[in-house]
Amino acid sequence: MLDTRYDFKAIESRLTSEWEKAGCFDAVLDGRKPFAIMMPPPNVTGTLHLGHALDNTLPDILIRRARMQGLAALYQPGTDHASIAVHVVLERQWAKEGKNRFDYGREKFLEKAWEWKDYSAGIITTQLRRLGISCDWKHERFTMDPAYAAAVNEAFVTLHQKGLIYRGQRLVNWDPKMQTAVSDLEVKHKEVNGHLWHVRYKFADGFKYKGEDGIEIATTRPETILADAAIAINPKDKRAKDLVGKMVVVPVCNRQIPIIADEMADPEFGSGMVKVTPAHDFNDFAFYQRHKDEADIPLINLLTPDAHLNENAPAGYVGLERFAARKKMVAELEELGQLIKAEPHVHNVGHAERDDIILEPYLTWQWYVKTGPLAEKCLKAADNGDIEFINDRDEKIYRHWLENIQDWCISRQLWWGHRIPAWYRGNEVYVGTAAPQGEGWKQDEDILDTWFSSGLWPFATQGWPQGGERLQTFYPNSAITPGRDILFFWVIRMMMMGLELTGKAPFKTIYTHGLINDEHGQKMSKSKGNVLDPIGLMDEFGTDALRLTMATIASSEDMRFSTGKVEQSRNFCTKLWNAARYLALQDVRWLPEDEAKFDVQTIKHPINRWLVGRLAEMATSVDKHLDAYAFNQAAQEVYHFTWGTWCDWYLELTKPLLRDTDAAVVAETKNVLGWAFEKILRILHPFTPFITEELWQGHTVAEKNNYLMLQRWPVAANWPVDKAARVTIDRLVALTGAVRQARMMHKLSFKIPLNIFRKGEGALPAEWQEISAYLKPLAGVGEFAQRNNPPAAGEATLVVEGDEFILPLTGLIDLAAERERLQKELNNQQAELSKIDNLLGNAGFVAKAPPAVLEQNRDRQNVLRDSTNKIEALLKGPYAV
RNA sequence: GGGCGCUUAGCUCAGCGGUAGAGCACUACCUUCACACGGUAGGGGUCACAGGUUCGAAUCCUGUAGCGCCCACCA
Numbered sequence: 001m002l003d004t005r006y007d008f009k010a011i012e013s014r015l016t017s018e019w020e021k022a023g024c025f026d027a028v029l030d031g032r033k034p035f036a037i038m039m040p041p042p043n044v045t046g047t048l049h050l051g052h053a054l055d056n057t058l059p060d061i062l063i064r065r066a067r068m069q070g071l072a073a074l075y076q077p078g079t080d081h082a083s084i085a086v087h088v089v090l091e092r093q094w095a096k097e098g099k100n101r102f103d104y105g106r107e108k109f110l111e112k113a114w115e116w117k118d119y120s121a122g123i124i125t126t127q128l129r130r131l132g133i134s135c136d137w138k139h140e141r142f143t144m145d146p147a148y149a150a151a152v153n154e155a156f157v158t159l160h161q162k163g164l165i166y167r168g169q170r171l172v173n174w175d176p177k178m179q180t181a182v183s184d185l186e187v188k189h190k191e192v193n194g195h196l197w198h199v200r201y202k203f204a205d206g207f208k209y210k211g212e213d214g215i216e217i218a219t220t221r222p223e224t225i226l227a228d229a230a231i232a233i234n235p236k237d238k239r240a241k242d243l244v245g246k247m248v249v250v251p252v253c254n255r256q257i258p259i260i261a262d263e264m265a266d267p268e269f270g271s272g273m274v275k276v277t278p279a280h281d282f283n284d285f286a287f288y289q290r291h292k293d294e295a296d297i298p299l300i301n302l303l304t305p306d307a308h309l310n311e312n313a314p315a316g317y318v319g320l321e322r323f324a325a326r327k328k329m330v331a332e333l334e335e336l337g338q339l340i341k342a343e344p345h346v347h348n349v350g351h352a353e354r355d356d357i358i359l360e361p362y363l364t365w366q367w368y369v370k371t372g373p374l375a376e377k378c379l380k381a382a383d384n385g386d387i388e389f390i391n392d393r394d395e396k397i398y399r400h401w402l403e404n405i406q407d408w409c410i411s412r413q414l415w416w417g418h419r420i421p422a423w424y425r426g427n428e429v430y431v432g433t434a435a436p437q438g439e440g441w442k443q444d445e446d447i448l449d450t451w452f453s454s455g456l457w458p459f460a461t462q463g464w465p466q467g468g469e470r471l472q473t474f475y476p477n478s479a480i481t482p483g484r485d486i487l488f489f490w491v492i493r494m495m496m497m498g499l500e501l502t503g504k505a506p507f508k509t510i511y512t513h514g515l516i517n518d519e520h521g522q523k524m525s526k527s528k529g530n531v532l533d534p535i536g537l538m539d540e541f542g543t544d545a546l547r548l549t550m551a552t553i554a555s556s557e558d559m560r561f562s563t564g565k566v567e568q569s570r571n572f573c574t575k576l577w578n579a580a581r582y583l584a585l586q587d588v589r590w591l592p593e594d595e596a597k598f599d600v601q602t603i604k605h606p607i608n609r610w611l612v613g614r615l616a617e618m619a620t621s622v623d624k625h626l627d628a629y630a631f632n633q634a635a636q637e638v639y640h641f642t643w644g645t646w647c648d649w650y651l652e653l654t655k656p657l658l659r660d661t662d663a664a665v666v667a668e669t670k671n672v673l674g675w676a677f678e679k680i681l682r683i684l685h686p687f688t689p690f691i692t693e694e695l696w697q698g699h700t701v702a703e704k705n706n707y708l709m710l711q712r713w714p715v716a717a718n719w720p721v722d723k724a725a726r727v728t729i730d731r732l733v734a735l736t737g738a739v740r741q742a743r744m745m746h747k748l749s750f751k752i753p754l755n756i757f758r759k760g761e762g763a764l765p766a767e768w769q770e771i772s773a774y775l776k777p778l779a780g781v782g783e784f785a786q787r788n789n790p791p792a793a794g795e796a797t798l799v800v801e802g803d804e805f806i807l808p809l810t811g812l813i814d815l816a817a818e819r820e821r822l823q824k825e826l827n828n829q830q831a832e833l834s835k836i837d838n839l840l841g842n843a844g845f846v847a848k849a850p851p852a853v854l855e856q857n858r859d860r861q862n863v864l865r866d867s868t869n870k871i872e873a874l875l876k877g878p879y880a881v
Numbered sequence: 882g883g884g885c886g887c888u889u890a891g892c893u894c895a896g897c898g899g900u901a902g903a904g905c906a907c908u909a910c911c912u913u914c915a916c917a918c919g920g921u922a923g924g925g926g927u928c929a930c931a932g933g934u935u936c937g938a939a940u941c942c943u944g945u946a947g948c949g950c951c952c953a954c955c956a
Contacts, residue, residue, distance in 0.1 A: 004915080005916090196956080269956065270956065271956095404952080555894085556886095567918075572918090578918095578919085579915065581915045583915085585914090648920085848935090860900075
């Protein structure tokens, strides 16, 4: 016998390994139609967090359903080498001993990194298994597998040949701690409280303008003065005609630089003139590009890779750290009397996403992807409908970003990753998948941005560039379902790479979900201490509870997550478990052979017909919502059906049905119980795979190696939806509710049986007679009959759907309370009636509303008129004061 | 500065043109033979505000206010 609680622990671990051993997760290549989704490969830097749980539960729901629908379902697993993230992790470990990667050297570092990868990838994949993610583990990939690395080289070489990858000397966002370039996307701008220092630059050669011997220039980074190359003034500035071409002296280092006319200077801001430091500011570098041919503008790099001042700085500054240099510079300017003022100033400063350090614009040679032509293809794919966005907003963001895209810096001065397949000898550059022939070639020291390789994930995991059956079958993928935060990083990069290298959009449907916050909408972070651990939640509430919660909250907006929500899902699992216990106690099973012997079309009893109809509606609705990636609504449908319809009503109704004297009714009810429960388990399975598998095996007395997860997804199209049965059960529900309410209001224990009389001539009409037997267990009704004499003193009257029902409760109820109850009921119904009266009194409505709506309102109006008239009469008659 | 979104019951959120919904929390009653991780009943909302379109608007349009996210080089 099943326990009253679902003990998930043993079941989960047993099923996880059984499923995998039995090959249930394998993508079957036998000519079936494919359905493929790529797992966003988790970084090999950590452990499962709630984001992963969401990220993997949602596609797994789709994959499990697709598999049950008989498709070749592939959820492609794997891990990402996560270059900079691994560097950060390792260096953080070594920081305790005061070491960094340069103390180890490249070779030793890579050894350590591989050790770390082996350790970390194992953790995360074990945790994903625990989540019940049904991916094809036999084809797990890592972005630095030899075959994958070959694909990365192939991609690089191909794009280079097409002129879409080039090498250039430019300013990049430089991380002085990791000592590497990062891409624009990895820059996070943060507001920082700084200063705006106003500095006096004197004219050269004793020149004076309107009596002044110099000009005022404002800067937030005074140390960069040492690399100043020009002063810009807006050509529209009145002073421009007198000042352009004049020279000023850079303070402290005493070089002479020209004043040049350029739009970049905003006449309204500060003094209207701005210093130009082309090697340390993006704007200024652009200025340099515009004017380098017409004027002598030096490109002075002031910094070492770790942001100390280099030999281009004056003697006293060489070797100083950048902020120390800033301090010294301010002090010296003040000493020289050239610091006019320093005012507090809040400005946006670029920080590195990974290690949060302030980035420096830095002049280096890097490899770039020319994104313009690729972006164009991405936009065209959206125009053509080759891809489809579930959220319109994503498409807007996608387009906007692509329309304003910059070239992508793909080289990193790091060690863990794909080494750039370029070799140098003197001024020669060779790009190829293998080292060039001949002596003296030296390979580029740099590696590729991690997202360059992740961008190949949909096809490089399937055998590209060689090809083969998997690539043929699963590429392009069906959908991609990542977090909104990696739309640019990953989704668009896959689009670019896929379109350019394979000629096809890598997936058809793009669904992105929001990010998980804590219950107050705060981002979860270790420093805030509000991080919830999915492993702990699975330990406490079970994997199914966590998964169901993920489905329930899934949204394209950011989500608020709380333990309470998981608890609610756990309660659902317990409820389901107990529903199964009830069936087992009634000795209801559903053996495989029963399916063939049973035909839903032949079900006769209204209660059973009603249940099948409701089940059909639910199943149809779940499909509709899952097709639209509305996980939350699909989960809600099946949740409410199972709890509200199945448990609260149907199971209660089967109690009298199973005691029916007609053996055929009992047999039919057992069949419907067995059949329908088995279908509910199937529909619930993608959401809560473990409990449904366990219950299914018991319910169907499944043979070894037969699994729910391999059964067919229910198709409800031919299940009968009986409207008459629906009306019957609605009638039963309404009267049951009214009787229960009367019991509560008059404080009548459920143990006291109540007789009930419908007011009317003759015998109880058939439609009420029909439900008579079920009122007793549901509402505690004894005799249910008809009578024509009005309520006597001490009797209560219920008005349900326009009919009066008298409860002879003499001595049990208080007249005043009954009057109050009726009055309240009257008020409610009158309020509703007056709304409908207004609606139907509106000529426009009657003329233009659709007939169905009109009819519905007229019917409702009739019922309400009947009811209100009867209640009014009761209040004036039998219940009058 | 540009773009995008959100504002519905105390809380978290569905609903997105045809009588305001769920879960949690709250109140009362109930350990009735599937389930107290439960059952039954109940209280609670002029769907941010102002206009407009419509026979009809929480739902579509415009504007206002508050909140949030993304992008962006203002010295």
